[in-house]
Amino acid sequence: MLSKRIIPCLDVRDGKLTKGIKFKGNVDIGDPVEVAREYYEQGADEIVFYDITASSDKRDILIDVVRRVAETIFIPFSVGGGIRNLEDMRRVILAGAEKVSVNSAAVDNPKIITQGANAFGSQCIVLGMDVKKVEVSGKTPSGYEIVIHGGRIFTGIDALWWAKEAEKLGAGEICLNSIDADGMQTGYELNLTKMISENVCIPVIASGGAGKPEHLAEVLTEGKADAALIASMVHYRTYTITEIKQFLSEKQIKTRMLW
Amino acid sequence: MIAIINYNAGNITSVARALQNIGKKYIITDDTKKLDDASRIIFPGVGAAGEAMAYLRQKNLDTWLKTYIKTGKPLLGICLGTQIILDYSEENKTECIGLVAGSTKRFPEKLISEGQALKIPHMGWNSVKLYRSHPVFNNVSPDAEFYFVHSYHPAPSDDAVVLGTTDYGMTFCSVLAKDNLVAMQFHPEKSGRPGLQILKNFCAWRGKV
Numbered sequence: 222m223l224s225k226r227i228i229p230c231l232d233v234r235d236g237k238l239t240k241g242i243k244f245k246g247n248v249d250i251g252d253p254v255e256v257a258r259e260y261y262e263q264g265a266d267e268i269v270f271y272d273i274t275a276s277s278d279k280r281d282i283l284i285d286v287v288r289r290v291a292e293t294i295f296i297p298f299s300v301g302g303g304i305r306n307l308e309d310m311r312r313v314i315l316a317g318a319e320k321v322s323v324n325s326a327a328v329d330n331p332k333i334i335t336q337g338a339n340a341f342g343s344q345c346i347v348l349g350m351d352v353k354k355v356e357v358s359g360k361t362p363s364g365y366e367i368v369i370h371g372g373r374i375f376t377g378i379d380a381l382w383w384a385k386e387a388e389k390l391g392a393g394e395i396c397l398n399s400i401d402a403d404g405m406q407t408g409y410e411l412n413l414t415k416m417i418s419e420n421v422c423i424p425v426i427a428s429g430g431a432g433k434p435e436h437l438a439e440v441l442t443e444g445k446a447d448a449a450l451i452a453s454m455v456h457y458r459t460y461t462i463t464e465i466k467q468f469l470s471e472k473q474i475k476t477r478m479l480w
Numbered sequence: 481m482i483a484i485i486n487y488n489a490g491n492i493t494s495v496a497r498a499l500q501n502i503g504k505k506y507i508i509t510d511d512t513k514k515l516d517d518a519s520r521i522i523f524p525g526v527g528a529a530g531e532a533m534a535y536l537r538q539k540n541l542d543t544w545l546k547t548y549i550k551t552g553k554p555l556l557g558i559c560l561g562t563q564i565i566l567d568y569s570e571e572n573k574t575e576c577i578g579l580v581a582g583s584t585k586r587f588p589e590k591l592i593s594e595g596q597a598l599k600i601p602h603m604g605w606n607s608v609k610l611y612r613s614h615p616v617f618n619n620v621s622p623d624a625e626f627y628f629v630h631s632y633h634p635a636p637s638d639d640a641v642v643l644g645t646t647d648y649g650m651t652f653c654s655v656l657a658k659d660n661l662v663a664m665q666f667h668p669e670k671s672g673r674p675g676l677q678i679l680k681n682f683c684a685w686r687g688k689v
Contacts (some may be wrong), residue, residue: 222593222647224605225623241542261672266605292497297627297670317493319629319670342527344601344629393601400601424599477605480672 224449272302291317324349338391405431525670530572557663582636591649624674628689660687
């Protein structure tokens, strides 16, 4: 039977690993290539890189990071942040990434999902969704709204509708990030994760809020997530991925235990 | 010399980097003349069966593979490269190479396990149950897991070629082996150390069980 995946997320800014809270106040915490290698050794099942570099002219630094990571780790990894067209996708895939994650660009131009899926296969295209809890209204019946551009712009798009739409357009996976929970380390948004996961047929990665192994156990069972993204709890060395997997194993949650 | 067949299908670089890591020299080519000189062939692939077969036919690689397999030199299929060595694929209703009898089928729409609907693609880490030993799986723990990502699976018609199976709401053939051919649905190049071990074993294998 398929194992649940534990996926560390590395926010990269100007070629350095960084972490903020609710998308703000980022501090640099190391070299992404070295940290990726360390997580690979600890048993990470996949790695996500998110480029939060503000200026697009520094893009080549990211491509170099992707290439160096691909030479060091032999598990899948995906790259997101600032991917706007097929050419951007092609560059990171050729540099060695298995998957690309589209977020704001897919909201601006949903066709990019279909184009990417046709060119590289659905399994390659991850829809990144940044979501904020809002009042239930005619526009947002699920009570969650899509926000873009690093959490700055509310789109008026209902999160559940968008998840289903992206699946129809050809996305192979959804990385669902709760901005309310991001960096708080108080647990994932379980209701949101469960709602999205039960309403699409593609895998859902829960993101935002992991602070202790119990949080992962919750989101992988109650939250129905297929995978859990983690950041702060491993970046600050509070836990190792190995420790998290041991905890999940004790809770009878199946993860890959041999690497 | 190891040759990786290049047919514009995805993960060639990942396979090349994995070989680099285990210290093996290789060439990447779609030129049958260069492939003739190779001592072993890796046939990888990510993508759709229809397009892949169209490219292989255009380059005459389908016919070349049928001749190659008779030489007794080892052939390793990976993912799409495994699916299209069968006769036929349901993906794009494609006639395939036919090194092994059988077809590649789509996972059924409603796969249920323990009351839960399973997602397609089958994406992530899963284990393989081997039915017999094989040199390519030497020193690989039976508890090892491998990285899968696919919506179609091989369904060979002869059970004797099924080397390993995987469970995902149903049991499907995840590794097939026949004489000098071994082919797997998962990605050894993305399956951590156990995957690298498989590639190492393949590079040392003489094509005999």
